[in-house]
Every structure is written in C-alpha cells, then in structure tokens.
Amino acid sequence: MRIAMIGTGYVGLVSGTCFSEFGIPVTCVDKDARKIQLLGENVMPIFEPGLDEMVATNVESGRLSFTTELAPAVKAADAVFIAVGTPSRRGDGHADLSYVYAAAEEIADAMDGYTVVVTKSTVPVGTGDEVERIIRARRPDAEFDVVSNPEFLREGSAINDFMRPDRVVIGTESERARKVMKQLYRVLFLIETPIVFTSRRTSELIKYAGNTFLATKITFINEIADLCEKVGADVHDVAKGIGLDGRIGKKFLHPGPGYGGSCFPKDTLALVRTARDYHAPLRIVETVVAVNSERKKQMAERVVAACGGSVQGKTVAVLGLTFKPNTDDMRDSPAIDIVTALAEAGAVIKAFDPEGMAEAKTLLPSGVQYCDNAYATMPGAHCLVIVTEWNEFRALDLDKVKSLLQFPTLVDLRNIYAPDEMADLGFAYTSIGRP
Numbered sequence: 001m002r003i004a005m006i007g008t009g010y011v012g013l014v015s016g017t018c019f020s021e022f023g024i025p026v027t028c029v030d031k032d033a034r035k036i037q038l039l040g041e042n043v044m045p046i047f048e049p050g051l052d053e054m055v056a057t058n059v060e061s062g063r064l065s066f067t068t069e070l071a072p073a074v075k076a077a078d079a080v081f082i083a084v085g086t087p088s089r090r091g092d093g094h095a096d097l098s099y100v101y102a103a104a105e106e107i108a109d110a111m112d113g114y115t116v117v118v119t120k121s122t123v124p125v126g127t128g129d130e131v132e133r134i135i136r137a138r139r140p141d142a143e144f145d146v147v148s149n150p151e152f153l154r155e156g157s158a159i160n161d162f163m164r165p166d167r168v169v170i171g172t173e174s175e176r177a178r179k180v181m182k183q184l185y186r187v188l189f190l191i192e193t194p195i196v197f198t199s200r201r202t203s204e205l206i207k208y209a210g211n212t213f214l215a216t217k218i219t220f221i222n223e224i225a226d227l228c229e230k231v232g233a234d235v236h237d238v239a240k241g242i243g244l245d246g247r248i249g250k251k252f253l254h255p256g257p258g259y260g261g262s263c264f265p266k267d268t269l270a271l272v273r274t275a276r277d278y279h280a281p282l283r284i285v286e287t288v289v290a291v292n293s294e295r296k297k298q299m300a301e302r303v304v305a306a307c308g309g310s311v312q313g314k315t316v317a318v319l320g321l322t323f324k325p326n327t328d329d330m331r332d333s334p335a336i337d338i339v340t341a342l343a344e345a346g347a348v349i350k351a352f353d354p355e356g357m358a359e360a361k362t363l364l365p366s367g368v369q370y371c372d373n374a375y376a377t378m379p380g381a382h383c384l385v386i387v388t389e390w391n392e393f394r395a396l397d398l399d400k401v402k403s404l405l406q407f408p409t410l411v412d413l414r415n416i417y418a419p420d421e422m423a424d425l426g427f428a429y430t431s432i433g434r435p
Contacts, residue, residue, distance in 0.1 A: 001183055003027070004077035006070065006103045008035060010046055010158070010262065010329075011120055011151050012083030017054050018162040020064040022187045027073040028066050039066045047328040047355045050159050074110035079180055081149075082107075082131070083120040086266070093269035095124050104131045108138035115144045116180045120151055122207055122267060124274045128171070128200040145177035148200045150207035155261065156326030167194040171203025208274070211267040212285050217252040218259045219288045222295055225255035225433025235433025236415070255432040257334035257387060257413045258295040260323030265292075265332040296334045299387075299413055300341035306411050306430050307383050312346035315406070317377035320388025320414075321364075322356035330359040334413075335387045339364050350377040354390055378404035389414040398425055 001024055005016035008030040020026040030036055035045050042056050058064035067073060074080050084099035100121055107117055117135065119128055132146040148171030153161045168188060170181050178197060185195065198206070225235040235255050243250030259265070268289050275282040304311050323333035330336065333356075339349055343365040352371045353360065361370065371377045374393060378384060384405060386393055394416050402408045402425065409428045410417070422429035 001025075001079070001180075002077045003184070004029060004070075004073040004080045005083055005120075006074075006081065006107070007083040007085070007099075007121070008032075008039065008045070008066065009083065009085055010048075010155065011153065012081070013039075013044075013046065013055075014048060014051065014153055014158045014162060015081065015083060015120060015151065017051065017058060017064060018159060019184065020058040020061075021054060021163070022184075023063065024184065025063050026058075026065075027077070028064070029068070029070045029073050030066070031068060033068050036066045036068050047326075048158055049156065049326055054159065070106050071110040074107050074115070075112040077115065079116040079118055079184060080107050080111075081118045081120045083151075086121050086123055086270075088266040088269050092273060094273045095122070095266065095270040097123060097127060097130075100127065100131065101134055104134040105138060108135040108142070111135075111139065111142055111144060113143065114176070115142075116147055116177045117144055118147045118149045118181075119204075120149055122150060122211075122263065122270075123148075123204055124208070124270055125201050125204045127204060145172060145174040146200070147172040147174075147177050147181060148203035149181065150203060152207075152210065155329055156324060164191070165193055167196055169196045169198065169203050169206050171198050171200035173199060208267055208271040211263050212271050212282075212288070214252050215259050215264040215268050215292070216284060216288045218256075218264075219291050219295075221253045221255050222258065222432075223291065228433040228435075232435045233433075234435060238433075255415065257299040257338065257432075258292045260296075260332040260334055260336075262329055262331045268292075296337035297341060299334060300338045300345070302413075302430060303338070303342060303383060303385055303411050304345060306409050306428065310345075311342055311382070313348070314346075314382040315348040315350060315380055316342055317381040317384045317405070318349055318351040319353075319374055319377065319384065319386045319393050320390055321351060321353035321360045322388055325388055325390040326355075328355040328359060330356050330363055333388075335360070336363055338385070338387060339368060343367060350381065352377050353388065354392065356388075375400065375404060380404075380406050382407050383409040383411060385411045385413065386416060387413055389416055398422075398427075402426065 003026045005012045005028045008028045016026045016028040044052050082103045084103055086095040089096040128146045128148050228235040239253040242248050243253050272285050321335040349368045352374050357370045408426055411430045415431045
C-alpha cells in the first residue's frame with residue numbers, strides 16, 4: 001500500500017507524515033519547488049510542535065519523501081489524497097475549488113491501475129461528484145473510486161489529533177474503496193477509534209457542520225460574556241455551570257476576541273453560501289459570521305476605552321498575533337482587526353509573538369514595531385494588550401510589567417489573569433465577561 005499526498009500545506013504535510021508514521025510509504029507532492037527543497041532539508045513551512053522530528057525520522061526510514069513530480073507519485077500509489085487549499089473565493093464566500101479540480105485533472109492523467117482518490121481538503125457538498133466527473137471525462141476506462149475523508153486537525157495539536165482522533169469519517173459507497181481505507185487506517189482500528197462510514201455527500205457535510213457548530217459555540221459564549229459584564233455575572237462560572245451538562249460539554253466555551261484561523265472563518269462562509277444555493281438558509285450561522293466579524297472590531301474599542309477614550313499618539317504593547325497559540329498561522333486572526341484599528345486610530349504599536357511575526361509583517365500595518373520578547377514591547381507603553389494566550393504570557397513578572405509600562409493598564413482579551421490579583425497589584429485591568 002502506497003500513498004501520494006497532493007499538497008504540502010498544513011493538512012497535507014501533517015497527514016502525509018502521520019500516515020508514514022503508521023508504516024505506510026508516502027510521497028508528498030507540491031508544485032512549489034522551494035518548499036520541496038526546504039522539506040528535504042527538514043525545514044518546515046509551518047510551525048507545528050513535534051512535526052520536524054517526525055518528518056526527519058520517517059524520511060530517514062525511507063517511508064516519507066517529497067517531490068514536485070506528481071505523475072510518478074500518483075502512478076505508484078494505491079491511494080491519492082487531494083490536500084490542496086480551498087480558500088474563500090473573493091467576493092462571494094464560496095470555497096475556491098480550482099486547486100482541487102486542477103489536481104483531479106493531473107491525477108486522472110497519471111493513474112495506473114485501480115486507484116482510490118481521496119478528498120482530504122475541506123470541500124462543499126457535491127465536490128466529490130465533480131472530482132469523479134472530471135476524472136471519468138479524462139479517463140473513461142480507468143478503475144477508480146472517489147472518497148471523502150475530511151480532516152479534523154487542530155493547529156498546535158495536529159499530530160495527536162491524527163494519531164489519536166475522536167473519530168475518522170470516510171464517505172464512500174464502494175466496498176472496494178472501503179477496504180483500501182480500512183487498510184490505511186488499520187492502526188486506528190486496532191485502538192478502537194470510531195470509524196464512521198457514510199455516503200460521500202454526508203461526509204463532506206459532516207466537516208462543515210462540525211466546524212460551524214464549534215464556531216457557533218464560541219460566538220455564543222462571547223455574547224454571554226457581554227451580558228455578564230452588564231449584569232455583574234462571571235462568564236467563567238456560567239461556562240462551567242453549563243459545560244458540566246453532558247449535552248453541552250465544556251470545550252469551546254472560553255470567551256475571547258472571536259474565532260479566526262484557517263478553518264472556522266472560511267468554513268462558516270462556505271456553508272452559508274451552500275445553504276443559500278440549496279434554498280435552505282442557515283440563519284444561525286449567518287448571525288455567527290456577522291457577530292464574530294463585529295466582535296474583533298469591538299475589541300479594539302475596548303483598548304481605546306482603557307486608554308481614556310483615545311490612543312492618538314499613545315504606545316500600545318500587543319502580546320500575541322496568531323489566531324491561537326502553538327501555531328504561526330495569522331489567517332483571520334483577531335489581531336489583524338485589532339492592531340489595524342488601533343493603528344488607524346493613531347496608536348504606536350509594539351508587538352511580540354513567539355512564532356507569528358514573520359507572517360504578521362505581511363498582514364499588519366507597516367508602522368508596527370516588532371520586538372524580540374514580551375517585555376521589549378512594554379517600556380513607555382500606555383497600555384498592554386494580550387491577544388493570544390501563549391503559555392509564556394501566562395506567567396509574566398507583573399511587578400516588572402508594571403515598572404516598564406508608562407501607565408499600569410492591561411487589557412486581557414484571553415482572561416489569563418485574575419481581576420482581584422491585578423487590582424491588588426495596582427493595575428487598571430480589563431478582561432472579558434467578568435465583574
């Protein structure tokens with residue numbers, strides 16, 4: 001059994017590496033020659049804890065390789081995974097499937113013998129049907145099946161999510177393809193991982209429904225946090241009180257500045273568009289999208305309020321730029337809206353992030369000053385803002401922080417610190433959803 005993984009982005013690289021860790025020979029393919037060269041030198045294009053070590057181990061064993069040549073990799077493969085990007089299409093929110101369809105055409109031309117073509121990319125309902133049509137049109141006599149196998153990887157813990165998943169979803173009505181997929185995931189069968197076999201269209205929808213539900217849960221607790229502030233309640237106690245209900249669960253009930261990243265923003269938009277196209281609008285999801293977008297802007301307003309109503313000419317220290325810790329991903333990060341709004345309001349921004357600053361420089365206003373560590377952002381600042389909850393920000397020397405800031409003002413958008421402790425230390429402290 002051999003795998004060709006088309007695309008060495010986040011999903012393709014992690015999935016390909018983990019399959020090789022299962023003992024399956026994997027060839028990862030990408031058109032970006034520079035990226036392939038760097039991967040051959042064990043230089044990762046993404047930050048994911050433990051990934052470089054796992055890549056090195058499997059390359060050395062001969063189970064994992066990287067190439068720009070798609071045809072030989074596909075020809076030798078029993079299963080070909082499409083793991084290319086599906087970004088939001090500019091203007092209408094639909095998923096851009098051009099990379100998926102281009103990959104399908106190249107796979108069709110290169111297949112040799114029975115091949116299972118697996119869509120690992122996040123794709124709208126019906127994409128597998130179109131992939132099958134494209135391949136069949138180019139190779140009417142080919143033996144193949146198209147399978148949906150969505151990913152459920154969280155950035156920062158993706159390896160564990162792949163190796164010990166909550167579930168694996170496989171969409172196919174072909175018994176032949178089902179046997180191939182069971183063989184690929186044999187290691188997970190042995191540890192009794194739930195494997196959900198369903199139709200291809202159902203599998204495609206499961207991915208979107210899952211991400212959209214989590215985005216809704218985040219947005220719900222953020223709005224409850226706003227209500228808590230008005231009535232004098234504590235959102236963390238509310239979250240605990242409802243999260244202990246097994247029907248609700250405690251995960252994704254932590255208030256903050258809104259969701260971001262590579263999945264939730266584009267997947268909620270894509271599902272909204274799909275639902276409208278099928279004349280079954282999802283009003284809840286439409287509201288979630290709108291509320292989350294507005295929330296990021298509101299976070300900048302909180303910083304302005306903490307600075308006395310104006311940040312014109314004032315220095316604001318910002319800790320954390322990525323959409324979550326343990327990743328270098330800046331896509332749709334709340335920091336983009338917050339920092340941009342503060343800069344437009346006249347603030348001088350000094351920022352630090354452990355992994356995200358290289359990408360941030362391409363997305364944030366040109367005047368942002370990037371610092372070497374957390375404390376370097378603080379000298380003379382009127383306000384300190386915590387946007388991303390990296391572990392190193394959880395145990396700051398608060399006496400040192402206070403001595404460096406021009407004014408002891410801290411806006412904690414992740415509720416890392418305790419309000420009573422901050423008050424005792426003499427900080428003007430703002431958090432989310434707490435009295």
